Amino acid sequence: MALAVASSAAQAGLLVDADPDWKEGEVSMPQAPQPDGLRAFDVGSPSPNGFFVDEASISVGEDRVVRYTLVVRTPGGAENVTFEGIRCATGERRIYASGRKDGSWVPMKNSDWQPISDNTYNRPRAALAYDYFCDGPAAPRDRAHALRLLQQRRDPTRPFGER
Secondary structure, three states, X not given: OHHHHHHHHHHOOOOOOOOOOOOOOOOOOOOOOXXXXXXXXXXXXXXXXXXXXXXXXXXXXXXXXXXXXXXXXXXXXXXXXXXXXXXXXXXXXXXXXXXOOOOOEEEOOOOOOEEOOOOOOOHHHHHHHHHHHXXXXXXXXXXXXXXXXXXXXXXXXXXXXXX
């Protein structure tokens, strides 16, 4: 019986059993990203696109969700801007809104928590979760810690521990 429960959590993509009392905190949209506040990050796989996080948008809520603005730029100059969250404890991600050129946000119609899968579309989210922000199921302690983590990719020979 215990094996069945453990395997169902693993199949759902959860790193640990979800806290049944967990409630998501209030979410407010950040300001539109500014070019000088974008930090490039490595997604760990070849891509012609550039991937950036707006440092001004990074927050760690009391709910332990890391929230940030993701900017993806194509070689042709197209840009995709989304406001997202990562829940390290469960290995899930959520896209709250899509950014418009005028700096406004459009809430996503389907904005449920989803397991972070390591496919081409979700590779930036997987990289942010597993190579930068999350230490296993532990979220960054606060915004300053999240910013520090974003500045240094995790050493694959030291998968856990403080950075």
